[in-house]
Amino acid sequence: MDATTNTGTGRRRLGYVVTALAALVVVGLLTIEGSRAAFSASTANGSNTFSAGSVTIADDDAGSVMFNLANMVPGTTATKCINVTYTGSAPANVRMYGTVGGTGLGTYLDTVIDVGTGATGGSGLSCANFTGGVNAFSNTLANFGTTHSNYGNGNGTNFAGATNPTTRSYRVQVTLQDNTLAQGKNASATFTWEAQNV
Amino acid sequence: MNPLPAPSRKAARVARFAAGSLGLFVLAVVAWGLVIAVVPAAALRWEAVVVTSGSMAPSLRPGDLVIAQPTDRPTDGMVAVFRAEGPIALASVRRDDDTIRIVDARPDHLVTHRITASNDDGTYVTKGDANSEPDSDPLRSTNVVGAGRIRVPFLGSPIIWLRTGDWAPLAFVATCLAVCAWLTRYAVDPRFDPWAPRRSSPPQPENAASARRVVRPWSVGAAALGLTLVVVPFRSLPADAAFSGTTGNGAQSFTAATSFCPGTMILTPTADSSVLKEDPNVNHGTLDWLGVRGEEIYDERSYIKFPLPPIPAGCNVLAAELKLTTKVYLAGRTHRVRLASSGWAEGTITWNNQPGVTGPTVSRPSSATTQIWDVTSHIAASYPVNNGLVIVDSAEGVGTDLWQEYRSREGATPPELKVAYG
Numbered sequence: 001m002d003a004t005t006n007t008g009t010g011r012r013r014l015g016y017v018v019t020a021l022a023a024l025v026v027v028g029l030l031t032i033e034g035s036r037a038a039f040s041a042s043t044a045n046g047s048n049t050f051s052a053g054s055v056t057i058a059d060d061d062a063g064s065v066m067f068n069l070a071n072m073v074p075g076t077t078a079t080k081c082i083n084v085t086y087t088g089s090a091p092a093n094v095r096m097y098g099t100v101g102g103t104g105l106g107t108y109l110d111t112v113i114d115v116g117t118g119a120t121g122g123s124g125l126s127c128a129n130f131t132g133g134v135n136a137f138s139n140t141l142a143n144f145g146t147t148h149s150n151y152g153n154g155n156g157t158n159f160a161g162a163t164n165p166t167t168r169s170y171r172v173q174v175t176l177q178d179n180t181l182a183q184g185k186n187a188s189a190t191f192t193w194e195a196q197n198v
Numbered sequence: 199m200n201p202l203p204a205p206s207r208k209a210a211r212v213a214r215f216a217a218g219s220l221g222l223f224v225l226a227v228v229a230w231g232l233v234i235a236v237v238p239a240a241a242l243r244w245e246a247v248v249v250t251s252g253s254m255a256p257s258l259r260p261g262d263l264v265i266a267q268p269t270d271r272p273t274d275g276m277v278a279v280f281r282a283e284g285p286i287a288l289a290s291v292r293r294d295d296d297t298i299r300i301v302d303a304r305p306d307h308l309v310t311h312r313i314t315a316s317n318d319d320g321t322y323v324t325k326g327d328a329n330s331e332p333d334s335d336p337l338r339s340t341n342v343v344g345a346g347r348i349r350v351p352f353l354g355s356p357i358i359w360l361r362t363g364d365w366a367p368l369a370f371v372a373t374c375l376a377v378c379a380w381l382t383r384y385a386v387d388p389r390f391d392p393w394a395p396r397r398s399s400p401p402q403p404e405n406a407a408s409a410r411r412v413v414r415p416w417s418v419g420a421a422a423l424g425l426t427l428v429v430v431p432f433r434s435l436p437a438d439a440a441f442s443g444t445t446g447n448g449a450q451s452f453t454a455a456t457s458f459c460p461g462t463m464i465l466t467p468t469a470d471s472s473v474l475k476e477d478p479n480v481n482h483g484t485l486d487w488l489g490v491r492g493e494e495i496y497d498e499r500s501y502i503k504f505p506l507p508p509i510p511a512g513c514n515v516l517a518a519e520l521k522l523t524t525k526v527y528l529a530g531r532t533h534r535v536r537l538a539s540s541g542w543a544e545g546t547i548t549w550n551n552q553p554g555v556t557g558p559t560v561s562r563p564s565s566a567t568t569q570i571w572d573v574t575s576h577i578a579a580s581y582p583v584n585n586g587l588v589i590v591d592s593a594e595g596v597g598t599d600l601w602q603e604y605r606s607r608e609g610a611t612p613p614e615l616k617v618a619y620g
Contacts, residue, residue: 011393015385019219023226027234027350059445067450073458074510082447105452141452174452180510182454189450 057094057195059084062123066191067174072105074178081119081127081171084193086162092195094162095154096136096170100145102187108177109141109187115158119169130171134158141174141189151194162195211392218384225378231353235263238348244268245344247279247308248354250361253326254310258346261355264310266344272313272322272337277346279310280324280337310346313337459513462618467607469544469586470502473552483544486609487525490533491601492591498601499555501538501547503586504615506577516618518577520587521570523611526603531564532592533602535571538585555588564602577617 059082066080086094096113100106114133120126136157137144148155159168172191176182238244249262257277258264266279311333315323321336359368384390471483475497488500502520509515520535537557558575576587591600605611 011391015215015219019223019385020226023223024230027227027230057445059447061447065449065451066447067452069451070453071455072452073455074508084445102452105454108454109452176452176454178458178508178510180458180512183458183510184456185454187450187452189452190446190448191450192444192446194444 057084057086057092057193059193060121061125064123064125066125066172067189069174072176074176074182077173077175079127079171079173080125081121081130081169082125082191083119083121083167083169084159085165085167086159086195087165091161091163093156094159094166094168094193094195095148095151095156096191096193097148097150097154098145098189098191099149100142100187100189103185104142105176105182105185105187106142106145106189107140108179108182108185110175110177111137111139111141111144112173113137113144113155114171116169116171117167119171121169127169127171130169133171136170141187145189151196154194208392211390214384214390215392218381218386218390221378221381222385225375225382228353228375231263231350234348235265235350235353238265238267242267244347245279247310248357249310250358251326254312257312257327258310258349259351261352261358263350263354264346265348265350266310267347269342269345270339272339272342272345274313274316276313277310278313278322278324278337279308279343279346281308281341281343308343309333457513458510459619460507460509461620462616463507465504465506465615465617466612467502467615468505469542470500470606470613471544471547472498472500472606473547473549474498475549478549481546481548483547484608486606487603488522488589488606488613489601489603490531490589490591492531492593492595493597493600494595496601497591497594499552500589500604500606501542501552501586502589502613503538503542503544503584506580506584506617509581509619513619515574515578515581516620518572518574518615518617519570520573521568521614521616522589522604523568523609523613524565524602525605525609526601527566528564528600528602529566531600531602532561533564533569534559534561534590534592535573535576536588536590537576537579538588541585553585555590561592569604573615577615
């Protein structure tokens with residue numbers, strides 16, 4: 001009895017030892033090959049994939065800039081609208097912030113931002129059909145750059161808890177104050193809209 | 199004695215043994231993976247992290263375990279595990295002028311990205327292989343946790359699922375592993391040994407000693423399964439970090455005029471009207487002439503208002519000339535220009551409600567063609583309140599038939615005001 005039992009047990013044991021060793025070989029090969037590919041010193045070219053994409057946001061300006069105002073005098077004003085659309089998979093808060101530079105004209109540019117819907121927007125940044133505006137900001141352009149400089153202190157008026165898809169129209173009006181100290185000065189600005197999931 | 203198992207029963211036993219071996223194989227794969235991950239971490243104090251995003255694809259994929267060797271000497275091309283100070287792009291794509299980035303905005307989290315360049319100040323530029331843009335914040339060497347050395351594919355996935363509450367794949371894998379663990383009995387339990395001689399089937403309960411000796415490796419497998427699913431000693435990137443995307447409208451440009459002073463400009467009236475003493479309550483705002491008369495009872499005056507532009511502080515009226523074209527000429531008169539003392543309207547002004555005259559006086563003899571007055575002080579005095587100019591005869595209330603007419607703004611050659619600011 002013992003002899004035959006041992007024979008059978010030996011085959012069985014051999015079987016699972018081989019199995020365990022095969023697993024080690026497979027894991028080892030996977031790991032070694034994976035590590036070699038991952039940690040070699042060559043940099044893979046950007047493949048522009050959205051592997052983790054759960055938050056996406058875009059605007060409709062088609063590359064146009066909202067404001068390009070030259071030779072401004074007191075009272076010069078311009079109003080432009082841009083549509084910002086959130087299409088992420090999870091609810092997100094969208095906030096607007098910006099950077100303001102230049103030689104100091106931003107201090108004299110009164111800026112009013114309203115957040116509504118329906119603006120024609122597009123590359124012409126048209127405010128036709130803008131409706132339901134909620135005032136988000138009313139101060140100088142320089143103040144906007146100071147108080148809304150990143151997502152943390154960004155202006156999230158009327159664009160919280162956005163779900164896919166949600167579009168808001170941002171109407172931005174800029175007016176030059178009547179102040180000779182603004183003469184000859186200039187300002188630059190970028191506006192950024194950022195969405196972060198709630 | 200029991201009969202030998204029929205060939206068909208033998209084949210079934212072998213098949214069961216094969217299934218058990220497969221289950222054992224799967225468990226062994228998981229176990230070896232854990233060993234490879236844990237041993238360097240435990241013995242050498244290397245760091246094991248779970249990749250949670252695809253920003254390093256295809257080198258690293260979400261769910262991979264990365265074992266990193268501590269280093270204080272980062273090099274270009276190295277895949278570094280580091281503590282991020284600012285938002286790190288988990289994925290980014292450039293589209294026109296807008297860069298859409300998905301960033302993990304949590305401060306002080308671990309990130310596995312590749313070092314692509316060294317900065318002069320001793321910091322490094324990092325970037326996910328799948329990202330089009332490098333990370334915005336430079337990497338300081340003190341924040342480097344280690345250099346990626348070992349990658350164990352997939353093994354960190356349960357941790358990500360746990361973090362994100364992704365229960366479906368978690369339950370699926372757990373079920374698969376549980377089935378594998380249960381199957382192992384057919385490979386390791388002697389009672390199911392297809393090559394053992396058969397006494398009876400199933401094994402008799404009276405064989406107590408044998409039953410006690412039975413190894414129950416499936417219970418060991420279950421324990422391994424538990425180990426896999428319980429939070430193992432891996433530091434993992436929090437998969438619930440805030441993802442974000444941005445879009446922008448850049449390069450706004452605003453430039454103020456070099457000087458807000460309007461320079462020299464020629465203005466035409468926005469309002470003008472005669473007032474006649476003989477029609478004291480009649481408005482003559484629509485006539486094409488402006489009368490000026492000095493008589494015993496028929497005095498006439500003309501009011502003219504120009505749209506003076508707003509001027510900022512520091513901007514002054516350097517010169518101003520009022521020019522009128524004669525319509526009906528009367529020689530020998532002297533016409534004065536003064537200021538209206540208060541507001542008036544072209545459509546309502548009459549002799550009786552006229553505001554009256556005030557301010558500086560400038561006089562010129564009547565002219566057969568055009569007449570020009572220097573009204574610099576008048577215009578300077580018209581800021582901030584502009585009530586307009588008044589033309590009056592220097593000798594009102596005496597004589598007969600002594601009138602002259604100038605052309606009004608309704609006429610062919612309307613009044614002009616030439617003003618120089620500076």
